[in-house]
Amino acid sequence: MDGQTRKNIYAGVTVDIVLKADQKTGKLTRGVVKDILTNSQTHPRGIKVRLTDGQIGRVQQILK
Incomplete structure (x- = not known):
């Protein structure tokens, strides 16, 4: 999934930013979402x- 749509992202999901x-x-950094800004x-x-x-x-x- 792409990271351009807010509804796909929530606290606890693993993403590349x-x-x-x-x-x-x-360069991408992998981590777990805490807050949506x-x-x-x-x-x-x-x-x-x-x-x-x-x-x-x-x-x-967004990683599954």
């Missing part, structure tokens, strides 16, 4: 989330 510092390289239902660059370890980035992929 791109951190702000890694946007140019596209984007209020809109969709976002073209991915829904912004905070992981359980405190890192913040935009969801690129």
Whole structure:
């Protein structure tokens, strides 16, 4: 699943995000969602989330 739709993302799901510092390289960071920070239902660059370890980035992929 892609990370552009808010309804697909919830606390506890494992995701790959791109951190702000890694946007140019596209390096992905894997983690578990703690909070959803984007209020809109969709976002073209991915829904912004905070992981359980405190890192913040935009969801690129949702893992099952």
